[in-house]
Amino acid sequence: MTLYKKLSTPEKSGKKIGLFRTICAILGGLLVAYLGMTSLIFVIPAQAGESIIVPLLLNTFAWAAAALWICVAPTKWSALLRSVIPTIFFAIFITFAILWG
Amino acid sequence: MKITESKKLFKQRLQRVHVAAGITFSLFMYIAVFFGIFAILLPYISAWEKPSRHIATADITQIDYSAMIDPVLANSEYPTMNGVTITLPGYMENPTLQIWALFTETILFNPNTYEEIENEGEASQLAWFLNAMHYGRPFKDFGYLVFGFVAVGGMFLVIGGVIQIIIIKYNNKGKNAQSQFSKWHRKIFTWVFPPFIIITLTGALMNIGYTGSAPMTYLASKGETHEIWQLTSPILFPKLPSIEKKNDVVEMMPMNELIKKAKAINPSIDFQRIRISNWQDSSAQVKLEGYNPYMPFLNGISNKPSVTLSGVDGSLIAQQKVLDKHWSGIFYDSVYFLHLLFGVDHFTRLFIAFIMSISALGLGFGVLLWLEKKAKVFKGKIPFYHWMGRVSLATMIGVFPATGLLFVLQWILPMELEDRFLWHKGLFFVAWLATYTWSFYRIHSYQAAKEFLILGGILFMLSPLCHYVFGGWNPIMLLEGGMTTILMVDIGLAILGLLLLFVGIKLPQKAEESKWFWKTEI
Numbered sequence: 135m136t137l138y139k140k141l142s143t144p145e146k147s148g149k150k151i152g153l154f155r156t157i158c159a160i161l162g163g164l165l166v167a168y169l170g171m172t173s174l175i176f177v178i179p180a181q182a183g184e185s186i187i188v189p190l191l192l193n194t195f196a197w198a199a200a201a202l203w204i205c206v207a208p209t210k211w212s213a214l215l216r217s218v219i220p221t222i223f224f225a226i227f228i229t230f231a232i233l234w235g
Numbered sequence: 236m237k238i239t240e241s242k243k244l245f246k247q248r249l250q251r252v253h254v255a256a257g258i259t260f261s262l263f264m265y266i267a268v269f270f271g272i273f274a275i276l277l278p279y280i281s282a283w284e285k286p287s288r289h290i291a292t293a294d295i296t297q298i299d300y301s302a303m304i305d306p307v308l309a310n311s312e313y314p315t316m317n318g319v320t321i322t323l324p325g326y327m328e329n330p331t332l333q334i335w336a337l338f339t340e341t342i343l344f345n346p347n348t349y350e351e352i353e354n355e356g357e358a359s360q361l362a363w364f365l366n367a368m369h370y371g372r373p374f375k376d377f378g379y380l381v382f383g384f385v386a387v388g389g390m391f392l393v394i395g396g397v398i399q400i401i402i403i404k405y406n407n408k409g410k411n412a413q414s415q416f417s418k419w420h421r422k423i424f425t426w427v428f429p430p431f432i433i434i435t436l437t438g439a440l441m442n443i444g445y446t447g448s449a450p451m452t453y454l455a456s457k458g459e460t461h462e463i464w465q466l467t468s469p470i471l472f473p474k475l476p477s478i479e480k481k482n483d484v485v486e487m488m489p490m491n492e493l494i495k496k497a498k499a500i501n502p503s504i505d506f507q508r509i510r511i512s513n514w515q516d517s518s519a520q521v522k523l524e525g526y527n528p529y530m531p532f533l534n535g536i537s538n539k540p541s542v543t544l545s546g547v548d549g550s551l552i553a554q555q556k557v558l559d560k561h562w563s564g565i566f567y568d569s570v571y572f573l574h575l576l577f578g579v580d581h582f583t584r585l586f587i588a589f590i591m592s593i594s595a596l597g598l599g600f601g602v603l604l605w606l607e608k609k610a611k612v613f614k615g616k617i618p619f620y621h622w623m624g625r626v627s628l629a630t631m632i633g634v635f636p637a638t639g640l641l642f643v644l645q646w647i648l649p650m651e652l653e654d655r656f657l658w659h660k661g662l663f664f665v666a667w668l669a670t671y672t673w674s675f676y677r678i679h680s681y682q683a684a685k686e687f688l689i690l691g692g693i694l695f696m697l698s699p700l701c702h703y704v705f706g707g708w709n710p711i712m713l714l715e716g717g718m719t720t721i722l723m724v725d726i727g728l729a730i731l732g733l734l735l736l737f738v739g740i741k742l743p744q745k746a747e748e749s750k751w752f753w754k755t756e757i
């Protein structure tokens with residue numbers, strides 16, 4: 135509980151980003167963007183070779199956007215949630231799409 | 236927590252992360268943009284660098300293609316069984332006609348005289364090297380990865396920067412150096428960010444996107460493959476369906492007639508390439524593909540409109556127009572268009588080169604802003620800059636004399652020199668590294684910058700002279716010989732040299748005197 139408290143207390147100043155947010159932004163951002171774009175393949179109604187082109191193109195852009203979104207989170211805890219929750223959501227979606235799609 | 240408090244923190248973080256990422260990526264981004272400008276001008280430079288390309292640009296409507304192509308294809312020794320690719324003169328400013336088949340050296344023709352010309356091959360690689368420097372190729376996989384991550388960082392900075400401009404109220408009235416640099420950094424990128432972000436997006440895709448796509452491909456194909464091209468190439472670059480040979484020998488239609496027929500079928504295509512299969516067989520097919528300049532952004536990269544004719548009588552077998560492509564292929568082309576600029580006209584090419592030069596300046600102002608903020612004042616009067624200033628100086632300004640040397644050496648080093656390209660690029664890297672030493676050696680950075688600019692200016696102005704003295708050309712010869720593109724490169728290099736010389740002379744000697752140059756008050 136103390137760790138949660140530590141992470142969920144907002145920092146006094148935004149002038150320091152810190153290692154925690156940096157790692158969440160780079161790695162978490164990559165996972166969110168990559169899995170999000172992979173989900174998009176199954177959303178676009180076309181065969182695999184056609185539907186993969188748009189996600190492939192937007193993949194790195196999504197990484198940059200997700201990293202920015204994560205590192206400006208109000209608390210460290212929310213930065214962590216922003217990287218974990220969408221990752222899990224997209225992973226489940228992809229699993230369903232492959233098994234029952 | 237109050238909303239105003241969280242808003243303040245949000246703004247602070249947005250700015251802080253922009254500064255941190257900015258100073259990490261800016262020098263690499265600058266290198267990519269700097270050499271990228273030369274890569275945009277690659278077709279012109281590759282014509283300029285090679286003696287074999289110093290031939291008049293032929294009028295494509297008057298060329299007798301058959302005189303060059305038919306004898307090569309008729310030669311029973313020429314391996315036509317795996318198909319032959321012919322690149323027509325004028326494609327990417329290359330004035331020659333090129334014929335290539337699997338396992339053979341490319342054969343080059345002068346389309347004015349129909350004579351075969353010798354290719355310099357590996358000896359002359361100036362334009363190719365400048366292009367390679369643009370995406371980290373000299374450092375192999377490491378270079379690709381670094382430049383790929385820099386491109387992602389570039390997008391991160393653009394997104395964050397645009398949000399900052401929208402939500403933070405900036406004051407443009409400040410007179411000190413910091414606010415001037417900040418103003419110009421913002422102004423420039425407010426104007427150029429849309430093409431800039433598209434170009435960085437495709438850059439990131441080419442460097443790390445494809446290699447990183449294996450898991451995505453594996454999931455998309457439900458475990459069939461992890462090779463992206465196996466999925467996308469049937470859509471983006473469909474192969475000619477292999478046609479069964481009839482195994483007879485039939486007389487083929489002359490190439491001139493085939494090109495004329497294709498032009499009549501689709502007059503809006505600028506034909507660039509001809510792909511031939513089963514030549515001299517009754518099943519022979521000739522696919523003529525090109526670029527439709529009336530539909531920019533929709534074709535030119537993967538989407539090449541084409542006309543496929545029978546080699547026997549020229550009857551139409553298949554035709555593909557720009558909008559026949561699957562929409563994902565058209566999307567691919569529209570994103571790539573600004574980056575690769577295949578087949579576009581001179582104006583578009585120069586316009587993009589101009590936009591990118593401006594954004595290189597914008598990057599420079601960003602770095603200057605960071606340095607100004609980091610500067611300390613010693614004893615109340617002597618400004619003291621971070622060491623990063625020296626590195627930035629050598630990287631951003633020192634690259635001018637090094638690149639100027641590259642252009643000068645192109646004509647000084649003889650083509651027969653053994654390992655010519657190694658000497659060429661080796662001397663370039665040595666010169667660039669020397670600027671790092673020099674920028675740390677000089678006490679006043681402004682003085683070092685002045686010297687780099689003047690030296691760079693002189694080298695760039697010398698390069699057309701070397702072209703004339705050592706290459707044996709002169710402007711009148713070039714003009715009368717119909718080689719205006721090459722003459723324009725000479726003029727462009729001289730103008731760039733003059734510009735650098737001018738800025739170098741105008742630049743003050745010391746930082747304290749820089750107020751009037753930047754029009755600031757300290």
